[in-house]
Amino acid sequence: MTSTTQPTDPLYNPKMRPIIDKIIEDSIDLDGGLMVVLNNLQSKIGYLSAPMQEYVAEALSIPVSKVHGVVSFYSFFTTVPRGKHVIKFCIGTACYVGGINQLIDKAKQVIGIEPGQTTSDGMITLEICRCVGACSQAPVVVVDEVINGRVKSSKFEKIVQNVLKEEAAA
Amino acid sequence: MAYYRSTILVSMDPICIEKGAIQIKEQIIEELKLQKIQDEVEILDIPRIGDPETEGPDILVYPEGSHYIALTTESVRPLVVEHFIKGRELKQYSARMRDLMDEEVREPKEKEVRVILENIGKIDPRNIEDYIAVDGYQALAKVLTEMTPQEVIQTILDSKLRGRGGAGFPAGLKWKFAHQAPGSPKYMVCNADEGDPGAFMNRKVLEGDPHSVIEGMVIGAYAVGSNQGYVYCRAEYPIAVSTLNIAIKQAKEYGLLGKNIMGTDFTFDLEVRMGAGAFVCGEETALIASIEGSRGEPRVRPPFPATKGLWGKPTNINNVETYANVPKIIHRGLDWYTSLGSEKSKGTKTFALAGDVSHTGLIEVPFGMTLREIIFDIGGGIKGGKGYKAVQTGGPMGGCLPTKYLDLAVDYETLGAAGSIMGSGGMVVMDEDTCMVDIARFFMEFTQEESCGKCVPCRVGTRRILEILERICAGEGIPEDIPMLRSLCDEIKQDSLCGLGQGAPNPVVSTLTHFLDEYEAHIYEKRCPAKVCRNLISYHITDNCTGCTVCARNCPVSAITGERKLLHVIDQDVCIRCGICYQVCNFDAVEVN
Ligand SMILES: Cc1cc2nc3c(=O)[nH]c(=O)nc-3n(C[C@H](O)[C@H](O)[C@H](O)COP(=O)(O)O)c2cc1C
Ligand code: SF4
Ligand code: SF4
Ligand code: SF4
Ligand code: FES
Numbered sequence: 127m128t129s130t131t132q133p134t135d136p137l138y139n140p141k142m143r144p145i146i147d148k149i150i151e152d153s154i155d156l157d158g159g160l161m162v163v164l165n166n167l168q169s170k171i172g173y174l175s176a177p178m179q180e181y182v183a184e185a186l187s188i189p190v191s192k193v194h195g196v197v198s199f200y201s202f203f204t205t206v207p208r209g210k211h212v213i214k215f216c217i218g219t220a221c222y223v224g225g226i227n228q229l230i231d232k233a234k235q236v237i238g239i240e241p242g243q244t245t246s247d248g249m250i251t252l253e254i255c256r257c258v259g260a261c262s263q264a265p266v267v268v269v270d271e272v273i274n275g276r277v278k279s280s281k282f283e284k285i286v287q288n289v290l291k292e293e294a295a296a
Numbered sequence: 297m298a299y300y301r302s303t304i305l306v307s308m309d310p311i312c313i314e315k316g317a318i319q320i321k322e323q324i325i326e327e328l329k330l331q332k333i334q335d336e337v338e339i340l341d342i343p344r345i346g347d348p349e350t351e352g353p354d355i356l357v358y359p360e361g362s363h364y365i366a367l368t369t370e371s372v373r374p375l376v377v378e379h380f381i382k383g384r385e386l387k388q389y390s391a392r393m394r395d396l397m398d399e400e401v402r403e404p405k406e407k408e409v410r411v412i413l414e415n416i417g418k419i420d421p422r423n424i425e426d427y428i429a430v431d432g433y434q435a436l437a438k439v440l441t442e443m444t445p446q447e448v449i450q451t452i453l454d455s456k457l458r459g460r461g462g463a464g465f466p467a468g469l470k471w472k473f474a475h476q477a478p479g480s481p482k483y484m485v486c487n488a489d490e491g492d493p494g495a496f497m498n499r500k501v502l503e504g505d506p507h508s509v510i511e512g513m514v515i516g517a518y519a520v521g522s523n524q525g526y527v528y529c530r531a532e533y534p535i536a537v538s539t540l541n542i543a544i545k546q547a548k549e550y551g552l553l554g555k556n557i558m559g560t561d562f563t564f565d566l567e568v569r570m571g572a573g574a575f576v577c578g579e580e581t582a583l584i585a586s587i588e589g590s591r592g593e594p595r596v597r598p599p600f601p602a603t604k605g606l607w608g609k610p611t612n613i614n615n616v617e618t619y620a621n622v623p624k625i626i627h628r629g630l631d632w633y634t635s636l637g638s639e640k641s642k643g644t645k646t647f648a649l650a651g652d653v654s655h656t657g658l659i660e661v662p663f664g665m666t667l668r669e670i671i672f673d674i675g676g677g678i679k680g681g682k683g684y685k686a687v688q689t690g691g692p693m694g695g696c697l698p699t700k701y702l703d704l705a706v707d708y709e710t711l712g713a714a715g716s717i718m719g720s721g722g723m724v725v726m727d728e729d730t731c732m733v734d735i736a737r738f739f740m741e742f743t744q745e746e747s748c749g750k751c752v753p754c755r756v757g758t759r760r761i762l763e764i765l766e767r768i769c770a771g772e773g774i775p776e777d778i779p780m781l782r783s784l785c786d787e788i789k790q791d792s793l794c795g796l797g798q799g800a801p802n803p804v805v806s807t808l809t810h811f812l813d814e815y816e817a818h819i820y821e822k823r824c825p826a827k828v829c830r831n832l833i834s835y836h837i838t839d840n841c842t843g844c845t846v847c848a849r850n851c852p853v854s855a856i857t858g859e860r861k862l863l864h865v866i867d868q869d870v871c872i873r874c875g876i877c878y879q880v881c882n883f884d885a886v887e888v889n
Contacts, residue, residue, distance in 0.1 A: 218493025
């Protein structure tokens with residue numbers, strides 16, 4: 127058996143390619159369509175690889191450097207895949223006052239990685255984010271887009287267990 | 297045997313009775329008689345319906361199956377009238393509709409005046425007919441059939457409506473500039489970027505009453521002469537985006553957006569565009585660049601967007617809440633609107649109360665209310681009976697106001713004069729356990745990370761301030777740091793290109809002004825008075841310890857050892873001073889030094 131040295135890029139993945147093409151096709155005629163395309167790719171594919179960026183540049187007839195420039199400017203755009211589950215800690219003012227740092231310490235202990243890292247099995251990514259607008263429930267932890275409010279360190283452990291349990295059940 | 301068209305079941309759970317179920321039942325009988333329908337409606341007692349603690353006293357009405365909860369005797373009359381006479385569910389008390397209402401927007405407190413938040417939780421945001429039923433789109437009808445664009449602009453000018461996005465610029469004037477600006481097409485933009493951490497009123501309006509914003513934008517578009525609009529919403533608000541998209545679709549179906557609105561020859565289309573996590577994109581020129589599909593970097597103004605905005609064309613940008621005010625002003629009239637608020641700031645303002653305050657959530661008050669009324673009367677004061685230290689208004693470019701400003705009547709001018717800003721309406725309340733140097737450091741970290749890097753004073757200056765603050769918090773501050781901070785703040789304020797850099801020093805300047813003693817304690821005594829800065833404190837376990845092991849199990853670095861039922865000990869070399877043990881101990885056995 128031969129192993130490929132190149133990891134498969136979504137662009138060359140037969141399941142994902144049509145999704146990518148559809149997203150581009152839908153927005154190609156929009157004014158300012160680049161942001162729309164990148165946002166949709168980020169949310170449907172999960173990240174914006176270098177080949178994907180080049181592909182978008184060509185499709186929209188704009189320089190690759192401009193696409194890189196836009197991708198690197200916005201914090202929502204990532205260029206490497208994240209873990210299957212993303213746990214985000216809000217470090218907005220209300221959550222900071224509400225003790226989010228203690229939860230981050232707790233997470234480092236429970237999961238064994240720092241924010242910005244992904245577990246070696248590719249299961250969980252820890253991230254920090256800005257105010258998600260749920261400040262009255264501070265401190266807030268977002269798990270795969272679901273907002274968990276008033277998280278204490280014991281509740282946090284439960285949240286992580288739930289993620290793992292769901293995964294085991296799936 | 298009598299024929300009843302409806303049946304009311306009243307919960308007679310002991311807790312409901314204690315909360316007045318019997319009086320409510322009697323009141324219902326009275327009201328039914330008053331409406332002369334006592335023979336059509338049957339009333340029965342049942343043991344229990346919903347959770348009496350949270351929902352009692354409650355009733356169930358058949359055949360509709362409507363569950364009305366948390367009733368009061370005052371609620372009975374409107375309930376009977378709405379449900380039995382007008383034949384529609386009374387939303388405030390309906391359990392089904394209550395699901396839409398949540399702890400983020402509670403029932404208004406006595407001193408509140410709800411204009412912008414009025415419909416939130418009371419109408420179904422995904423059903424345009426709910427909005428129409430509360431007089432929605434009537435203002436638009438009036439504008440399109442009875443008013444010229446000039447008259448609309450004059451009305452908004454006379455209302456003295458000021459932009460709610462931060463700067464408080466008169467909305468009517470902005471519309472006038474955009475109206476007069478040569479060039480076409482013209483664009484209407486709604487700023488829904490709401491980046492201030494601690495603020496979420498725009499999200500709530502978009503999620504709970506999206507049509508009020510759409511209606512305001514269409515009216516504005518008619519006044520300015522625009523046929524295309526964009527709502528720029530931050531990516532952190534996916535529910536707001538989807539709700540808005542549904543609302544836009546329905547408005548199109550009802551002929552309230554798109555071609556020939558309400559049968560006139562006025563055409564206006566609206567699209568939602570999403571940000572991607574850059575705070576600076578809330579600044580109007582950066583926002584425009586972002587919609588255009590570029591990096592969201594601000595540019596020098598003038599030219600202002602009113603003359604040269606989106607794709608170089610005249611563009612009007614207002615905040616979500618600014619637009620949401622417009623239909624109310626037109627529909628209810630200038631006299632009503634200008635009767636609310638202070639001399640220079642008319643109407644109401646929504647605020648997001650967060651931090652160490654008892655009732656967090658959204659509130660709405662007329663301009664001119666004092667901070668004390670807002671934080672103590674409406675917000676219920678400081679959580680856990682602690683002392684008040686400061687309130688931070690205006691987000692990362694705002695300031696911290698100590699006790700002596702509690703009687704300040706809040707509007708754009710007064711907050712500015714006190715060294716803070718209105719911003720978009722975030723209010724983070726801080727109790728005595730908050731370290732103000734740490735808070736200044738926190739905000740500087742925010743602005744430093746969010747600086748787009750285009751101009752040097754902001755990019756380099758925020759970095760240097762942050763370094764100094766980090767040193768002070770770590771107990772390595774030197775006396776020269778304070779004058780150095782002051783001069784750096786001056787420079788950044790003076791020389792930065794956009795509002796982010798110009799406002800970035802505010803949290804530092806305001807804490808230096810009001811809490812200099814805390815800076816000095818860190819620098820001269822290597823002491824953090826609020827016991828927050830990790831390098832300057834240590835945790836110890838006292839004799840109160842019962843050996844319950846809770847702290848040891850929760851310590852993230854396993855710094856605590858001890859046998860069950862015996863005194864526990866913290867290994868200071870391992871401890872990272874996170875404070876979790878202090879928080880979880882139920883016996884007050886952990887102390888901070
Ligand atoms: C760094 C920065 C961030 C801003 N963020 C927002 C925001 O999130 N929402 C907003 O409405 N205005 C924001 N503004 C103000 C806008 O530039 C602009 O003044 C506002 O959208 C105008 O609308 P208004 O007149 O209705 O307030 C921000 C300004 C700066 C300098
Ligand atoms: S002041 Fe800061 S955020 Fe504004 S343009 Fe300059 S570097 Fe960018
Ligand atoms: S939680 Fe408190 S009482 Fe329990 S072991 Fe720790 S210090 Fe002792
Ligand atoms: S402060 Fe944190 S690290 Fe230190 S002993 Fe307590 S729980 Fe452990
Ligand atoms: S500060 Fe965390 S949700 Fe707003």
